[in-house]
Amino acid sequence: MTLRDPSDARLLLSLGAALLLAACGRSPVPAAAPAPATTVYSGGDILTMAGREPAYAEALAVRDGKILAVGTRADVDKAVGAGATQVDLAGKTLVPGFIDTHGHMVYFGKNLMDADLVGSADLAELLARLKQHAETVPEGAWIVGFGYKAAGLAENRTPTAAELDQVSATRPVMIVDSSGHLGSANSALLKLAGVTADTPDPEGGNFTRAPGSREPLGPMEETALNAVRSQRPPFTGELADRAMKAGAAEWAKHGQTTAQDCGLGLGNDDIDLVLNAIDKKLLPIDLYVCAKDSITDQVLDAAYGVSRAYAPDETGVAQKLLDKRPDLNKSYINRVRMGGVKYWLDGSLDTAWFTQPYTNNPPGKTGIYSGFQQIPDEVLQAAFDRFWTSDVQLNMHMNGDAAVEQALRAIEAAVVKYGMRDHRPVFIHATYMRPDQIERMKKVGAVPTFLSAGIVTAGDSVLRLWGPERANNAAAANTLEKQGLPWTLSHDAPVTPSPSVLALVDAAVNRRTGSGNVIGPDERVTPYAALGAVTRSAAYQIKEDKTKGTLEAGKLADMVVLSANPLKVDPATIKDIQVLQTLKEGLAVYEAKP
Ligand SMILES: [Zn+2]
CATH class of the missing domain: 3.20.20.140 (Metal-dependent hydrolases)
Structure with missing residues (x-):
């Protein structure tokens, strides 16, 4: 398959040369076109990751989202010409952009849309977090929180529908604990899901009922939770x-x-x-x-x-x-x-x-x-x-x-x-x-x-x-x-x-x-x-x-600036190195706050 083949870069270069030749043949010579935007990185460890042993470059130039040149300062300057933007790495480390080889970004992104209830100390905190989150949830979508532990709450139990009604009496509210097997729904959600005193417990799960009656209280386990959860509308808009x-x-x-x-x-x-x-x-x-x-x-x-x-x-x-x-x-x-x-x-x-x-x-x-x-x-x-x-x-x-x-x-x-x-x-x-x-x-x-x-x-x-x-x-x-x-x-x-x-x-x-x-x-x-x-x-x-x-000439300028060089720190502290900037095809897509 052909994906943004490096030959594209060669094509661009040869096209440039052809245009230059054409321009030279014309008369009068048109005004010089502005030089293509080029950025040169230097002043830090530029670890190319090419080859089986560590190799460093003095400078690296980016143009049109690709690496134009990488090598000694003199070689890169020569390849770039005048007018390039200079970036001083100030002792930081530049490495190729990291590539995820097994993850679930879409799934993760969806989880980020739910309130984070991890570590909630008591009911008041859990409800406060949910209320704050509710303000960001578009109309029509469920208000969902994830990750609390019933045993971690001061009340040592799963919150009830009446309690979750404090978040919203009219919109569906659902919470799921950190195991994913237990949760609770507010009154609006129980109504929407059709869970009433007449609803039997599904096989492999149950709805908690009020003492002495079959009235559902909110908490639900396993297949009962799943039956409600499966009615959550898809993420749209x-x-x-x-x-x-x-x-x-x-x-x-x-x-x-x-x-x-x-x-x-x-x-x-x-x-x-x-x-x-x-x-x-x-x-x-x-x-x-x-x-x-x-x-x-x-x-x-x-x-x-x-x-x-x-x-x-x-x-x-x-x-x-x-x-x-x-x-x-x-x-x-x-x-x-x-x-x-x-x-x-x-x-x-x-x-x-x-x-x-x-x-x-x-x-x-x-x-x-x-x-x-x-x-x-x-x-x-x-x-x-x-x-x-x-x-x-x-x-x-x-x-x-x-x-x-x-x-x-x-x-x-x-x-x-x-x-x-x-x-x-x-x-x-x-x-x-x-x-x-x-x-x-x-x-x-x-x-x-x-x-x-x-x-x-x-x-x-x-x-x-x-x-x-x-x-x-x-x-x-x-x-x-x-x-x-x-x-x-x-x-x-x-x-x-x-x-x-x-x-x-x-x-x-x-x-x-x-x-x-x-x-x-x-x-x-x-x-x-x-x-x-x-x-x-x-x-x-x-x-x-x-x-x-x-980091080789012709490849995409997908790069990361790290606070320290993983090859030079105490190996026990590699995880503490910070990502300072992430560049996708030369453009910053993440920058750490100073
Ligand atoms: Zn997986």
Whole structure:
């Protein structure tokens, strides 16, 4: 596929030369055209990320959204000519824009439209936060808050409908706790959802009733909550615009110039949100979309606390997108490209599918337990029949080695059937791969993207569930690095609460768990290797390495200014480095407040 090929830059240059020649041949000579706007960066560490060893440049010039020249001060000055704007980095560090290799920007943006109730200390605070949020919610939309804990409130219980009526007596108000399994509705919402004394509790859930009656009080659990939640209207109009812009802004704040939503279609309104963003040119950064192509209820439950709000039976998202925008899989249209489809092969850390049993079963599992398979081999095989020879990459979620095995079987069969292709299938998480599987992965050109931040948040429980061998070899970045194989790092936000890229780099370098243990010290990588995983190799994974991932002439001027050089600070403090500015094709899309 051709994406903003660097040859465009050569074309522009040769066009310029042709115009110049034409001008010289004319008489009288017209007034000189204004020099094209050019910006030259110097005065800090310009880390190009080109090559396997760190390389620095003295200066870098940007023109028309692309890197015009990079190298010594003299070389860059010569390439630029007079009249360029000079930017002094003042000792700061310039690196390529970070590329998200597995995240959920659309989903995250939608979450940002709900009130943040995390850490609410009591009912008064929860209601105050909701009231403040309500003022920003357009008429017709529900007022929703997320993330409180009933046990964390001074009242030690779920708020009632009567209490939520203080936020609004007429508009629907819903709150959902941090687990995603419990919540409450106000009177207007109970009425709208048709929940009355006559409503039976659905199987697998319940509505809390007033003592001595069947009158619903507001609190609801599990399937009862889902029954109400599923009636939430889709994000449209102003709210749709705001959700997409808020998601992109959050990604840019963390230095990302290419975002991802891998699993698009989990929400009923996802397709419309993306099409709306294309139509209105809402996005300041690129968005690589991978459309949900299969999913099961079990995976949704395992992967997302709020899963039931989404539509598990929805299929064919990729086709629906292509029906509306037939070239969306060929190149970016107003900053959106459908580069992949997504398959879930197993669940999360306590439902990962292994060839060997868990060392210690997760709560509620008895007997010999090895996690479980999510989709039949034939389904995955059929996906490869459709996509192996296309531009659309297979992105497959996998945590355990049995899931890795299923992916490898499918790819190896596709190679036999259709021959080897430059497909770059993506192994999302690839948390535990056996050494023999890494060998096979190499042969078929798959790229794993490790959720290194998970080592910090879940490393201790992985050690308990999976045992030391599997935990120490989880996210085997250094094994791949030593062999010169591509691997990347991803945050999977909102699964990781923040889409911070530097936190991923830090985690891959330090591999320190929440309790302070270092898990699998042999798999720690250098800061340079970890930075490569979010720039150069990340561009390779999404097949955009011709235009992104390094600071080289002809590539897009997607760049980040960092407060310090990750290669020169104490490795334990990499996550504390600040993103000062994010530039997408030369334009600032994020600037830190001084
Ligand atoms: Zn994910």
